Amino acid sequence: MERIKLAIERARQLTLTQHDSVVSAAVRSAPPEPDTPAAADRGVAVNLLPLDAGHLERHRVVTLDQGNPLRQSFDLLRTQVLQKMQEHGWRTIAVTSPSMQSGKTVVAINLALSIAHHPSRTALLVDFDLRRPRVASCLGLPDEHSLNEVLDGKAELGSAIVHAGIPGFQVLPTRRKMPGAAEVLASERVGRIISTLRDDNPERIIVFDLPPVTAVDDVIAVLPHMDCVLLIVGSGSSTKREIEASRRHLARFNLLGFVVNKVNQRTARNAYY
Ligand SMILES: Nc1ncnc2c1ncn2[C@@H]1O[C@H](COP(=O)(O)OP(=O)(O)OP(=O)(O)O)[C@@H](O)[C@H]1O
Ligand SMILES: [Mg+2]
8 A cells, every 4th residue: 555655646746746837838828718628638737636545445446556466457458458549540438348346447447547657648537427426436536526517517527627646647527326327428418528528639548437238228328429448347247148238239339348357366367357
């Protein structure tokens, strides 16, 4: 845990240094458009909410700890994902699973953090699980800024993006369940939000945490807006029938691959996944 604390502290120092220079640059240049996430994206720490090492460790966020062997598994996954996405010019990736509790949120967070460590990429993690939003609680973010207010038309997109004190890593959290989740995700407003986030920074990879694909129609509703999809199969969590059904549901989208999660390490040599 000490190593995670040090990593967070180093990252925070870096962010604050970057923040200072960006703020002074921003003062000299024209102010950003109020309803775009541009300010947050350039590093202006609008919502700087640093993370707690103990909380992260308890929630299986392992990619901030250089010494954690599990981090290597996520870095390997990150490199494979980035290579494939680069090949096709893709910048948005959805994370889903055949059934509940497969580890989607844990994988989405660790994947986004690992992408943020990449020297030429930044990552934005968006919680699009409007039925069981868990990104904010896993990261231990205080209950302040969220996508809920943006979707309700009460806040601008830029004001909901959170900087967690990790360079190159931003979060768009969801705090509360949204009624009519599938309709919301299929709406023009969500389409515009995704386009704005995508257009805002060509170097940024956007990772969307979604609900399971077989349980509800939310995933099918929103996937047309996304470049590709990663399927997280929790070992022992999904049946063969659910996995096959997921493949059928995802057949017309760009399925990047499968991640088998929750594998018993004693039976899987050298592998977290
Ligand atoms: N590799 C793993 N090994 C053991 N437990 C894990 C692993 N990955 C995730 N978990 C645990 O499984 C539970 C579910 O994880 P998570 O919330 O990421 O799943 P999910 O697929 O997003 O769930 P939901 O369908 O509710 O959104 C959590 O308690 C998490 O800590
Ligand atoms: Mg989840």
